[in-house]
Amino acid sequence: MKAEILPGPVMESYKLNRRNFWDSIPPLWDSDSEETLVCCQVRAETHDVKSFFFAAPAGGSFVFQPGQFITLELEINGAAINRCYTISSSPARPHTISITVKRVPGGPVSNWLHDNLKAGDKVKVLRAAGEFTCASHPAEKYLFLSAGSGITPLMSMSRAHHDLSDDRDIVFIHSARTPDDIIFERELSLIAASQQNFRTRFICERLGQRRDWSGPTGMLSLAALKLMAPDFMEREVFVCGPAPYMKAVRTMLDEAGFERTRYHEESFSFETLQQESQPQATSHGAPATDGFEINFQKSMRQITCGPQQHVLEAARNAGVRLASSCAQGMCGTCKVKLISGTVDMQHKGGIRQREIDQGMVLLCCSKPLSNLVVDK
Structure with a gap:
C-alpha cells in the first residue's frame, strides 16, 4: 500500500508558506492562535492501522513530550466529536x-479517519497534553510494555531516544494478535540495530497467515x-494497551513484588473511561442536597452540585x-x-486558553465555587 502524498498545488503552497525552512528556526505552533493543521x-x-502526519500551515514547529496526546476536533455526519490520540512521532x-x-x-472516529482523511485536508487540533512521559521520570533503565495500538506513546519515546542519540538501556516488549498485526515492527528492529542498548521483543497470540514467524x-x-527482561525489577516501567492487558501486567508485576512507584500506565479507551466515570452505587448517585445551584439555561433544568463534586457528575446523577x-x-x-x-x-489539555478567556469550561473537571448558569 502506498502512502498518500500532498497533491501538487497543495504541496507548492505548503512549500511557499515554509520558505527559509532550512535557514531559520520556525516559530512554535500555538493551537490558541492557529487551531487548524x-x-x-x-x-x-x-492492514488496519494508519499513521496521519500533520503540519502547521504557517510553518510552525511542534513542542511536546514523548508520550503526550493531541485532541482532534472533528465533524462527522453533522455531529461534533472530539477524540484524543497519542502522538507517535518524535519531538526531536x-x-x-x-x-x-x-x-x-x-x-x-477511527473508521472515519481511515476512510476520509487524506493529504491536504485540514483538521482542528488542540495542543499536546498528558502526563504519561518518560521525560518526567528519568532513569538509567526502562522497560516499555505495549499491546495493540498502545504502542504509540512508547514508539514516540523510543524514536525520541534514537533521534537524540541517547543510547539508554531500554527493553521494549510489544504484544500483538498475529505477526501481521505488529505495528512499527521494521522500524523498531532498525532502532535496535543502531542502538547498542535498545532491545525489542515481540510476542504474538497466534501465527495468523504468517508462517515464517520464529518469535x-x-x-x-x-x-x-523474566526471560525477555531478566532485570525488569530494576527498571522504570511504562505500559500502554487495552484495559485487560494493563490489568494483567499490574497483576504479574505485583506478584513479582515490583515497586509501584516506578510503574506508569496510559490508556485512551474512551468506553472504559466513561464506565469508570459513571456513579458506581445508588448512594453516590443521588442528587446533592447541599451545595451550589446549577442552572442549565437552554434546557431549563436546575440541579444542586456539591462543592467537591464535578458539575458533569452532579448533572448525570440528576438525570441531565x-x-x-x-x-x-x-x-x-x-x-x-x-x-x-x-x-x-x-x-x-482539553480546552484552549483563548476559550477559557471567552468563558468556556469543561464540566467534567469543574467544581463550582458559586451558583452557576450554563449555556446548555
Whole structure:
C-alpha cells in the first residue's frame, strides 16, 4: 500500500508558506492562535492501522513530550466529536506531528479517519497534553510494555531516544494478535540495530497467515517477562494497551513484588473511561442536597452540585443528559459556555486558553465555587 502524498498545488503552497525552512528556526505552533493543521501524509502501517502526519500551515514547529496526546476536533455526519490520540512521532522532529490509528469495528472516529482523511485536508487540533512521559521520570533503565495500538506513546519515546542519540538501556516488549498485526515492527528492529542498548521483543497470540514467524507465541506472562527482561525489577516501567492487558501486567508485576512507584500506565479507551466515570452505587448517585445551584439555561433544568463534586457528575446523577467522552478534562467534548458564576477547573489539555478567556469550561473537571448558569 502506498502512502498518500500532498497533491501538487497543495504541496507548492505548503512549500511557499515554509520558505527559509532550512535557514531559520520556525516559530512554535500555538493551537490558541492557529487551531487548524494540514494533513500532509497518510501512511499504512498494517492492514488496519494508519499513521496521519500533520503540519502547521504557517510553518510552525511542534513542542511536546514523548508520550503526550493531541485532541482532534472533528465533524462527522453533522455531529461534533472530539477524540484524543497519542502522538507517535518524535519531538526531536518538530516540523510535523503524527498519530497512529487502528480501525476499530463500529468505531465512528477511527473508521472515519481511515476512510476520509487524506493529504491536504485540514483538521482542528488542540495542543499536546498528558502526563504519561518518560521525560518526567528519568532513569538509567526502562522497560516499555505495549499491546495493540498502545504502542504509540512508547514508539514516540523510543524514536525520541534514537533521534537524540541517547543510547539508554531500554527493553521494549510489544504484544500483538498475529505477526501481521505488529505495528512499527521494521522500524523498531532498525532502532535496535543502531542502538547498542535498545532491545525489542515481540510476542504474538497466534501465527495468523504468517508462517515464517520464529518469535514467541501466546500471552505475556511473568515467566516470559523474566526471560525477555531478566532485570525488569530494576527498571522504570511504562505500559500502554487495552484495559485487560494493563490489568494483567499490574497483576504479574505485583506478584513479582515490583515497586509501584516506578510503574506508569496510559490508556485512551474512551468506553472504559466513561464506565469508570459513571456513579458506581445508588448512594453516590443521588442528587446533592447541599451545595451550589446549577442552572442549565437552554434546557431549563436546575440541579444542586456539591462543592467537591464535578458539575458533569452532579448533572448525570440528576438525570441531565450532557455530551461527554473522556470525563477527565482531556478531550473537550463537554465544553460549554459559562454565563455566570465561577468554577475550579483542573483540565488536562482539553480546552484552549483563548476559550477559557471567552468563558468556556469543561464540566467534567469543574467544581463550582458559586451558583452557576450554563449555556446548555
